[in-house]
Amino acid sequence: MSTPAGPATKPRVVVIAMSYKPAWRVRSYVRDLAEAGVDVDLLLPESKSTQDVELDPRIRVHYVFDVEASELPIRRIEHGLLFSVPAKAFGKARSLTVGRPALKKVDAGLALSRRLQSRMSKGIHRKMFWPVFKAARPVILSRRAQGRAAELDLAGADRIVAADQPAIPLAWRLARRYPGVRATTALDRKPYVS
Amino acid sequence: MTASPRRPRLLYLAFYFPPSRASGVYRARATANHFARDGWDVTVFAAPLDFLYDVIGSTDEKLLDTVDPRVTVIRPELDTFRWEHELQNMSWFRGMMPTTARRFFEWREAKQFPEQYVSWARSSVAKALKLHRSEKFDAVVATGNPFAAFAAAWAIGKLARIPYVIDYRDSWTLDLFKDQPAFPPEHPTWKWERRVIGKAASVVFVNNALRDWHAERYPEAADRMMVVPNGWDPDLLEVSADPVEPIEPQQPLNYSYLGTLTTHQPIEEMAEAFRIAREHPLLAGAELNIFGHLGFFKLSHAPLLPRLGLNAAGQVDPETDAGLRLRGPVPKTEVSSVYADSDVLVFLAAGGRYVTSGKIFEYMASGRPIVSVHAPDIAAREVLEGYPLWFHADSLDPEKLAQSIVEAGEAARRADPQLREAARRHAATFQRDTLLAPLEERLRSLIRSSTVRELSS
Numbered sequence: 001m002s003t004p005a006g007p008a009t010k011p012r013v014v015v016i017a018m019s020y021k022p023a024w025r026v027r028s029y030v031r032d033l034a035e036a037g038v039d040v041d042l043l044l045p046e047s048k049s050t051q052d053v054e055l056d057p058r059i060r061v062h063y064v065f066d067v068e069a070s071e072l073p074i075r076r077i078e079h080g081l082l083f084s085v086p087a088k089a090f091g092k093a094r095s096l097t098v099g100r101p102a103l104k105k106v107d108a109g110l111a112l113s114r115r116l117q118s119r120m121s122k123g124i125h126r127k128m129f130w131p132v133f134k135a136a137r138p139v140i141l142s143r144r145a146q147g148r149a150a151e152l153d154l155a156g157a158d159r160i161v162a163a164d165q166p167a168i169p170l171a172w173r174l175a176r177r178y179p180g181v182r183a184t185t186a187l188d189r190k191p192y193v194s
Numbered sequence: 195m196t197a198s199p200r201r202p203r204l205l206y207l208a209f210y211f212p213p214s215r216a217s218g219v220y221r222a223r224a225t226a227n228h229f230a231r232d233g234w235d236v237t238v239f240a241a242p243l244d245f246l247y248d249v250i251g252s253t254d255e256k257l258l259d260t261v262d263p264r265v266t267v268i269r270p271e272l273d274t275f276r277w278e279h280e281l282q283n284m285s286w287f288r289g290m291m292p293t294t295a296r297r298f299f300e301w302r303e304a305k306q307f308p309e310q311y312v313s314w315a316r317s318s319v320a321k322a323l324k325l326h327r328s329e330k331f332d333a334v335v336a337t338g339n340p341f342a343a344f345a346a347a348w349a350i351g352k353l354a355r356i357p358y359v360i361d362y363r364d365s366w367t368l369d370l371f372k373d374q375p376a377f378p379p380e381h382p383t384w385k386w387e388r389r390v391i392g393k394a395a396s397v398v399f400v401n402n403a404l405r406d407w408h409a410e411r412y413p414e415a416a417d418r419m420m421v422v423p424n425g426w427d428p429d430l431l432e433v434s435a436d437p438v439e440p441i442e443p444q445q446p447l448n449y450s451y452l453g454t455l456t457t458h459q460p461i462e463e464m465a466e467a468f469r470i471a472r473e474h475p476l477l478a479g480a481e482l483n484i485f486g487h488l489g490f491f492k493l494s495h496a497p498l499l500p501r502l503g504l505n506a507a508g509q510v511d512p513e514t515d516a517g518l519r520l521r522g523p524v525p526k527t528e529v530s531s532v533y534a535d536s537d538v539l540v541f542l543a544a545g546g547r548y549v550t551s552g553k554i555f556e557y558m559a560s561g562r563p564i565v566s567v568h569a570p571d572i573a574a575r576e577v578l579e580g581y582p583l584w585f586h587a588d589s590l591d592p593e594k595l596a597q598s599i600v601e602a603g604e605a606a607r608r609a610d611p612q613l614r615e616a617a618r619r620h621a622a623t624f625q626r627d628t629l630l631a632p633l634e635e636r637l638r639s640l641i642r643s644s645t646v647r648e649l650s651s
Contacts, residue, residue, distance in 0.1 A: 139290055162281060165292050172289030175281035183281035 011192060012039040014157045016149075018064075018141050018166035020049045026163040027055065029187040034058040036193045041152050045141060045166075062152065064145040072140065078129050082121040090114040142169035154178050163187060201235040202641050203329065205322055205350065207336040207343040209314060211240035211267065212257035214250065215487075217454060217552060218363045222337055223261060224427055224626040225361075225633075230262040232634050237266045237325065239318045239346075249277040252487065256525045260429060270321045273313035275299050307345045308382045315342035319349045326354045332641040333395075334358040341366045341383075344390040357395035357640040359633075361422070368407055370545040371458050391415045395640050398422050398633060401550045401573040422633050423577060425626035426555035432530035433559050433618070440609040441537060446479030447603050449565075450536035452529060453486045453553045458544035460590050461501045464567045467595030469503075469516035474600045476607070482540060485521045485532050533560035537606040538599075541578075543568040550574045558621035561614045565602040567595055577624060582616045 013033055017026045022044060033040050034056040044050050046065040055061060065071040069079065090110060097107035154160065154174060160183040162171035168185065175183030206229070208222035222238075230236045246253050261267070276299070281289065288295040306312045322331070333356055336347035344360045351358035367387050369376040377383045391397055391412050397419045399405040409416035441447065449468070455461065468482050488498045499505065503514040510519070524532055533539070539562050543551045546569040554574050557564050558581050566586035568574070578584045585602040587594035605613070 135291075135293065138292065142290070160281075165296075168281070168284075168288075168292040169290045172281045172284060175289075179282065184279045185281065186279035 010037060010039045011158045012041070012156065013159050013161060013192075014041045014043065014149075014152055014154060015161045015163050016043045016145075016167040016171050017163040018045050018138060018145075018170065019164045020045065021053060022050065023164060025187060027053065029161075029163065029189065030059050031056050032189050032193050036189075038192045041157075043145065043149060043152070045145075062148060064141060064148050072144070074133070074140070078125070078133075082125055082129075086114075086117050086121065090117070138166040138169045141166065142173050145170050146173065149174055154181060157181050159184060161185070161187065201233055202332045202638065203235045204229050204237070204637070205325075205331045205334045206236055206238045207318060207334065207346055208238055209241045209311060209337075209340050209343055211238055212261055213243075213253040213255050214241065214246050215252045215254040215257065216250070218337070218339070219257065220427060220430070220552060221361075221363050221424055221626075223257065224425075225335070225337070225630060226265045227260075227262040227429075228627055228630040229634060229637075230264045231627075234634075236262075236264070237268060237331070239321065240267055240269050241314065242269045242272050245272050245274060245277070249274065254525055268321065268325075270314055270317035272311065272317070273299075276310060304382075307342050307386065309340055309342045311340035311342040312345070314340070315346035315349075318343070318346045319353070322346075322350045323353060326350075326356075330354075331356055333637050335361060335637070337361040337363045338366060339364045341386075345386060348390045348393060351393060357637075358393075359396040359398060359637065359640075360390055360394050361398040362404060362408075363400065365404060365548060368404070368548060370548050373546050373548065388412065394418065396420060396633075396636050400424055401548070401576060403548045403573040403576075407548065420632065420636065423624065423629050424550060424552040424555055425624045425629040426559045426621070427626050428559075430529070431533070431556055431559055433561070433621075434534065435618070438561070438609045438611075438614055441607045443607070446481065447477055447537045447606060448535060449480060449482040449538045449540055449599070449603075450532060451482065451484050451486070451540040451542050452524070452532060452556070453542075453551075455484065455486060455488050455498055455502075455542075456544060457489070457497065459542050460544070460567060460569075461498065461542070463590045463592055463595060464540065464542050465501070465503050465516045465518055466592040467567065467599055468518065470592055470596035471599035471603075472517050474596075474603075476600055476603050480517060480603065482516075482518050483521045483536075484518060485524045485529075487523050488520075529556070533557075533562065536560070536562060538563045538565060538602045540564075540599075541566045541568065541574070543572060543574060545569065545572065547571045548573055550577065554578065555621070555624045558617065558624065561618045561621065563602040563605040565595075565598050581620050582613050 015026070015030055030040050030042050040059045041062060042055070042059050043062045043064070045063070046068040047063045048067045069075045090113070094107060094110050097103040097110060149170065155178055160171055160174055160181055162168045162185045171183055206226055208226070210216040210219045211222050212219060226236050226238050278284065303310065303312050307315060325331070331354065334347045334350050336343040336358065338344050338360065347358040347360060350356070367376055367383060392415065394415070395418065397408065397415060399408065399419065399421050400423055402421055405419050405421050409419055471477050472480055499508055502518050503511065503516045504518065504520060505511050508520045539557045539560065541554055541557055541564050543549060550573045554577060563583040563585060564581065566584070569590065570588040583605055585598040585605070587598045
């Protein structure tokens with residue numbers, strides 16, 4: 001996780017990227033800053049989906065969650081209602097019917113219902129839950145990540161960069177809290193890279 | 195002297211106006227100055243200064259001083275949503291719901307006019323109507339791009355019931371680099387173009403090729419179409435009438451390119467041709483100096499440097515050196531000295547049969563040999579034909595280009611005074627004021643004689 005920040009004389013930039021995987025332009029931006037000697041803190045949403053992303057070792061990487069899906073109640077509830085609870089219910093029911101010739105038709109009916117339920121749950125997840133969650137996620141993250149962001153000594157940073165669209169609400173809140181720190185959506189290398 | 199109740203009042207919609215250094219700004223500046231000199235009360239609507247300084251970042255302060263003091267410049271508001279990066283300046287709606295805010299903004303813009311400058315056009319219409327209520331305008335001229343200015347002129351013309359003229363300083367629906375329509379047939383731009391051309395009192399183009407292309411598409415407006423070439427500005431360019439001294443054989447030749455380099459130009463062909471030409475004894479030690487910006491935006495220089503055979507810092511790489519040297523931008527008011535120090539001018543241009551390029555007029559005014567590096571059927575031919583020191587390969591083949599570079603060098607060394615004089619005479623026919631006079635006459639014929647009587651001196 002975090003290591004102490006470098007000497008105070010070095011410029012320091014806090015980059016926030018809240019897409020599940022940081023885009024190439026974000027990775028290249030933080031790499032260029034690190035190569036130019038800038039102290040870079042990169043805040044990502046979760047360690048699970050980003051552990052295979054190659055980043056310059058000089059970049060200090062911080063995460064809001066280990067696994068977003070299990071740490072956000074709304075996602076836990078949705079997963080439970082659509083997938084876990086029905087799976088358990090059908091599993092229990094079928095444990096009573098499997099292997100009993102007298103309940104063969106009931107078991108076949110349960111298997112068919114399970115398949116239909118599974119297909120329906122996936123459909124609801126993809127077509128209904130995900131579009132709504134995707135729109136609300138930046139706002140949810142902006143609330144959940146504030147504590148993590150507070151640990152980054154933002155008052156001592158030169159700038160806060162919202163590197164992608166989902167990072168804007170968190171960066172916007174931080175911009176309000178730290179009016180003396182420049183907060184921007186521009187991946188501008190000019191002040192640091194010659 | 196005939197009494198006149200007031201001067202005719204012109205509203206000129208020119209988004210790019212000094213201190214902008216965009217390539218089209220010189221035509222706008224010259225048009226405003228020309229009308230002011232001819233007795234018009236000119237009000238220019240231009241881009242907001244913070245947009246020019248903070249977003250575009252390409253300005254030339256000295257150009258501001260060359261605007262006639264009688265010209266009133268007003269800068270209607272532009273919604274800078276798409277260019278705003280500072281989170282501190284963003285509203286709650288945009289800060290907390292960025293995707294919804296962006297979609298809403300794009301939807302709102304697209305339903306008004308298919309261009310990102312529509313908010314400026316909207317505020318221009320509101321401002322124009324407010325000013326018109328207190329003191330009437332007699333005519334509107336709009337120059338594009340941005341073409342939202344055309345839509346604004348159409349709206350002002352309709353609401354204020356005054357004639358409007360649209361000036362195609364740049365091409366809108368024709369892609370100049372592909373010589374084909376720039377939009378698919380169902381694109382709303384076509385509806386808008388038909389609308390603004392349909393009601394325009396006059397439609398102005400920079401060359402005959404562009405006029406003909408539009409006349410073919412809008413035959414009902416063909417008789418209202420006219421050509422006003424770009425020309426050159428004697429007030430910005432000091433032209434010496436002194437004969438040029440022949441260049442000593444041992445003195446290396448000095449080739450120059452003046453202007454903004456862009457990605458569409460045949461840069462590699464020029465660099466390769468110059469490298470080949472330098473092998474000729476006549477060009478021993480010759481350099482091709484590039485004066486100007488690399489691209490129009492803050493970060494557009496990076497992809498151009500390797501194409502010029504230069505490293506990322508713009509320095510010469512000895513292994514790939516083709517004799518090209520980056521000399522940086524020159525304020526418009528100081529280009530005369532660059533022309534005076536150049537032996538040969540290189541006319542590097544992108545595009546084909548519809549492209550004239552503004553800088554060719556200044557090149558001719560300098561009376562120097564000009565070597566062409568562009569597609570052979572470029573529209574600039576129609577102004578270069580008759581210029582006695584024009585050297586062209588009619589091809590982009592580096593070997594052939596190199597040959598014309600050498601021929602231009604020979605002409606520079608000879609410095610034939612009669613040829614130079616003939617070259618300057620040819621250029622004199624393209625002075626901006628001479629070219630703008632028919633447009634001014636056209637506008638004067640359009641305005642209502644009951645409200646404005648002819649000014650006489």
